[in-house]
C-alpha cells in the first residue's frame with residue numbers, strides 16, 4: 272500500500288461499493304492481508320493507493336521460519352504457480368515493519384524458491400536483484416517489475432512479516448505509475464506547487480464511494496486534477512474555482528484527457544465555471560452525489576514557520592472553511608459524501624498545527640462517515656508519505672445528514 276491508513280480506507284470503500292464480502296486478517300503500514308474476492312485488474316486500474324496485489328499461498332509462524340527443515344516442509348506443500356517454462360526471470364520482495372527478525376530470513380526464502388524452481392524443471396531461472404535492499408525490507412518496485420516483464424512472463428514471490436506471522440505468496444498485478452505521471456506532466460497546464468498528486472486525487476475520488484455515471488463536484492478545482500481522476504472512473508464532473516484562469520486551464524486539461532483517453536466528458540464548458548465557494552449555492556442548482564476537494568488555501572511556505580505564524584495562517588484559512596462548508600453542503604444530496612482536505616503545518620519547533628472543524632461540520636449537517644461494518648477510521652486520515660513536509664494533508668470523509 273502506498274499511503275498506509277489512507278490506502279486501507281480506499282480499499283475498504285472500494286470493496287463496500289462493489290458489495291464484496293471481505294475480512295481483514297492482518298495489516299501493517301505497508302501491507303494488508305485480507306480474505307476477499309477481488310478482481311485484481313479492476314482493483315488495480317481503479318485504486319490510487321496500491322503498489323502491488325498478490326495472493327497468500329502460505330502462512331508461517333516464527334518457529335517455522337527459524338527451523339530450516341520445518342520451513343521447507345511448510346513451503347513445499349504449497350502451489351505458487353500453475354504453469355512455468357523451462358526459462359524464467361524471478362525475484363522476491365520482502366516487507367516488514369519491524370527489524371525484529373533474523374536478518375538472513377529473506378535469504379532463506381530466496382534459497383528455498385531457487386531450489387524449488389530447479390526441482391520444478393526450470394533450467395534457467397534468472398534471479399533479478401531488487402534495487403531497494405534495506406536492513407528491514409528488500410523490494411522490487413513496481414516500475415522495475417513492469418520493465419523486466421515479471422508480470423505475465425516471470426514471477427515475483429512476496430513475503431510479508433506482520434504481527435509475528437510470515438505471509439508468503441506471489442504478485443498478481445502492480446500499479447502502472449506511468450499512467451498517473453503522464454496525466455500530471457503531459458496535460459496542457461501544470462502547477463506543481465499547488466496541484467494535488469494524481470494518486471491522492473484518485474484516492475479521494477474513491478473515498479466518495481461514487482460509481483460511473485454519478486455526479487462529482489470539486490468547488491476548488493485549481494487545474495482540475497481531482498476532476499481528471501474522476502473522469503477516468505466515468506463520473507460526471509462539475510468544477511468551480513474563484514480564479515478564472517484556473518477554470519480555462521481545467522477546461523483545457525479535461526479536453527486533453529477526453530481526447531487522450533477517448534473518454535466522453537459531457538458539457539465541459541457548462542459544468543466547469545468560475546465561482547466563489549463561499550457563495551456556491553448562488554451559482555449551482557444541480558444536486559451533487561459527492562464532493563472531493565482540496566482547499567489548501569495557504570501561501571507557499573519557504574521555511575518552517577514559528578508556532579505563532581502557523582496559528583495566524585490557520586486562523587484565517589479556518590474562517591474560510593467555516594464559511595464555505597454550509598455552502599457546499601447545500602448542493603450535496605442527503606447521504607452524499609464530502610471528501611475534504613485540511614492543512615497541517617509543521618512548525619520550526621517540530622510541532623504540527625491544524626484547526627478543528629467539529630462545530631462547522633455539525634452546523635453544515637455533516638458527520639464523519641462511518642462504515643456499516645469493517646474498520647472505522649479516525650478522521651482526518653493522514654498520508655504516511657507526507658509526514659515531514661511543511662504543509663501536509665489531513666483527509667476527512669463526511670456524510671450529509
Ligand SMILES: C[S@@+](CC[C@H](N)C(=O)[O-])C[C@H]1O[C@@H](n2cnc3c(N)ncnc32)[C@H](O)[C@@H]1O
Nearest residue numbers: 466467491492493494495496512513514547548
Ligand atoms: C490547492 S488549489 C486546488 C488544486 C487542485 N486540487 C488541483 O489539483 O488542481 C486551491 C484552489 O482554490 C482556489 N480558491 C481559493 N479561494 C477560493 C474560493 N473562495 N472559492 C473557490 N476557489 C477558491 C484557488 O484559486 C486554487 O485554485
